[in-house]
Amino acid sequence: MRILLAGGTGQIGQILEKEYVNRGYKVFILTRTPVKENHILWDGKSVGKWSEKLEGLDLIINLAGQSVKCSYTKKNLKTLYDSRIDSTKVLALALQKTKQSPKLWIQMSAATIYSHLFEGFNDEFEGNMGFLELPKNWGFISKLARDWEEAVNFVSTNKTRKVIVRMSFLMSPQKGGFFSICSKLSHLGLGGSLAGGKQFISWIHDKDFISAIDYIIKNEDLKGPVNFSTPHPISQKDFMKILRKEWKIPFSLPVTRTMAKIGAFVLKLDTQLILRSSKVIPRKLLNHGFSFQYPHWKEAVQDLVTRYKQKI
Numbered sequence: 001m002r003i004l005l006a007g008g009t010g011q012i013g014q015i016l017e018k019e020y021v022n023r024g025y026k027v028f029i030l031t032r033t034p035v036k037e038n039h040i041l042w043d044g045k046s047v048g049k050w051s052e053k054l055e056g057l058d059l060i061i062n063l064a065g066q067s068v069k070c071s072y073t074k075k076n077l078k079t080l081y082d083s084r085i086d087s088t089k090v091l092a093l094a095l096q097k098t099k100q101s102p103k104l105w106i107q108m109s110a111a112t113i114y115s116h117l118f119e120g121f122n123d124e125f126e127g128n129m130g131f132l133e134l135p136k137n138w139g140f141i142s143k144l145a146r147d148w149e150e151a152v153n154f155v156s157t158n159k160t161r162k163v164i165v166r167m168s169f170l171m172s173p174q175k176g177g178f179f180s181i182c183s184k185l186s187h188l189g190l191g192g193s194l195a196g197g198k199q200f201i202s203w204i205h206d207k208d209f210i211s212a213i214d215y216i217i218k219n220e221d222l223k224g225p226v227n228f229s230t231p232h233p234i235s236q237k238d239f240m241k242i243l244r245k246e247w248k249i250p251f252s253l254p255v256t257r258t259m260a261k262i263g264a265f266v267l268k269l270d271t272q273l274i275l276r277s278s279k280v281i282p283r284k285l286l287n288h289g290f291s292f293q294y295p296h297w298k299e300a301v302q303d304l305v306t307r308y309k310q311k312i
């Protein structure tokens with residue numbers, strides 16, 4: 001297999017590159033700062049020499065976009081937006097020009113396209129979109145995901161199958177990832193419930209993430225948006241409780257809504273990352289017959305903590 005990962009130097013790209021190189025696949029990475037042999041320079045906003053690499057590929061996965069772990073200032077919101085929309089549009093343009101078009105384009109999007117929800121579930125068929133949500137930044141993040149998805153069809157690229165991954169929180173033992181941040185907070189005694197902890201977290205284990213990508217590659221009838229989350233979102237309170245138990249941390253102080261807002265401000269994060277309730281179901285994958293190795297948080301945590309200790 002010949003695979004191109006646009007924005008493949010980040011958390012998800014590293015997981016995919018490691019997996020695919022181990023399997024003997026040929027992996028190319030589009031990056032703004034090439035440092036390795038398989039890195040190819042692009043700027044994420046204009047078609048350049050990099051586009052030649054698209055010829056005859058089996059798969060493109062577009063992961064590019066400034067990290068959402070930042071304060072949502074006007075300037076940062078613009079960069080969050082432009083880095084995703086521009087890079088997706090430019091890939092579509094480059095793809096349109098290929099003679100031997102890639103077979104499949106997997107485009108990252110986010111489960112934050114859906115509304116803040118406590119009761120029921122959001123899925124690909126009947127899910128509510130969160131475009132009008134308040135605070136305004138929450139609505140903005142949903143609209144960003146919608147425009148990101150629409151940018152895939154900016155120009156017609158009919159010869160390539162397109163799948164949009166509505167990604168929930170990826171749980172992997174990597175440094176700087178969501179799991180490692182939550183684990184560190186727990187060790188500092190700050191791993192308690194946040195603002196009551198009733199908000200749901202939608203998540204997916206890294207091994208299930210890779211299996212779901214494999215499943216998409218294999219099943220050529222799968223197209224359009226596909227939710228990447230386990231069928232069992234969990235409340236923030238239970239999420240942290242199970243995590244603490246696995247780390248053998250007996251107690252953590254609960255954090256009030258006001259403290260959470262101050263904490264988010266100090267850590268230069270937005271409240272939507274910690275207070276928004278994400279209750280997403282992977283209906284398309286389930287209906288199609290995909291099965292999760294780690295559907296429940298308890299088993300997922302056992303695996304993640306073991307691998308975190310072993311630095312895998």
Ligand SMILES: NC(=O)c1ccc[n+]([C@@H]2O[C@H](COP(=O)([O-])OP(=O)(O)OC[C@H]3O[C@@H](n4cnc5c(N)ncnc54)[C@H](OP(=O)(O)O)[C@@H]3O)[C@@H](O)[C@H]2O)c1
Nearest residue numbers: 007009010011012031032044063064065066083167169170
């Ligand atoms: N990880 C998750 O749990 C999660 C959940 C939902 C959605 N997602 C989405 O999935 C995608 C991949 O996630 P990730 O965790 O791997 O993200 P990441 O670690 O932040 O990596 C994203 C990559 O995008 C590139 N990038 C950053 N700013 C850019 C810009 N202005 N123009 C072009 N490229 C830029 C960077 O590559 P270079 O600096 O090398 O160019 C970076 O390595 C992201 O778009 C993210 O929003 C992730």
